[in-house]
Amino acid sequence: MERVPGDILRAFRQQKTTIGGRRPQLVDIVKMLQLVTSYQPTFICLDALDECGRVERARILDSIKQILEKSPGIRIFATGRPYIQAEIEKRLPGQVTSVSVCPTRGDITRFLRVRLSEDDILDAMDGSLEADILQKIPENMSQMCVGPRMPRITLHVIR
Numbered sequence: 001m002e003r004v005p006g007d008i009l010r011a012f013r014q015q016k017t018t019i020g021g022r023r024p025q026l027v028d029i030v031k032m033l034q035l036v037t038s039y040q041p042t043f044i045c046l047d048a049l050d051e052c053g054r055v056e057r058a059r060i061l062d063s064i065k066q067i068l069e070k071s072p073g074i075r076i077f078a079t080g081r082p083y084i085q086a087e088i089e090k091r092l093p094g095q096v097t098s099v100s101v102c103p104t105r106g107d108i109t110r111f112l113r114v115r116l117s118e119d120d121i122l123d124a125m126d127g128s129l130e131a132d133i134l135q136k137i138p139e140n141m142s143q144m145c146v147g148p149r150m151p152r153i154t155l156h157v158i159r
Contacts, residue, residue: 008032030063037071049088049156050080057084061091068095068159076158088156097157108138 011032015024024032036042049057064076078088082100089096103111112134119125 046078
């Protein structure tokens with residue numbers, strides 16, 4: 001089992017001694033990630049980047065850029081709605097490959113079956129309601145993923 005690098009351990013311990021024991025700030029976290037990722041291959045996954053506010057998303061992307069500058073072995077995977085693609089490519093030029101992802105009708109049906117099987121109120125649904133759910137939701141979701149609004153999610157591979 002690998003140990004936490006001494007610099008990172010010291011930084012966390014030092015933060016505990018500050019007023020109120022505040023957490024490390026973004027600049028501290030970036031330095032820690034630069035240190036850890038500079039000497040070993042690292043994968044970072046960021047889910048729902050589009051759900052961050054515009055200012056916070058810009059700060060995250062700028063931090064990623066700083067980490068990339070010192071970490072040749074790092075790969076970052078980020079998911080988000082397609083509308084943030086231009087922003088990511090602008091802040092990280094030449095370092096992003098984007099892949100559009102949309103669930104198939106079969107994916108949606110399998111997901112619904114699992115969720116319905118986890119329902120702990122057995123009397124709340126009869127076979128007719130379950131059949132309607134398994135027919136109508138995948139049908140409507142499939143329609144959402146067709147045409148100019150498709151795709152719903154984009155995977156951004158950074159570096």
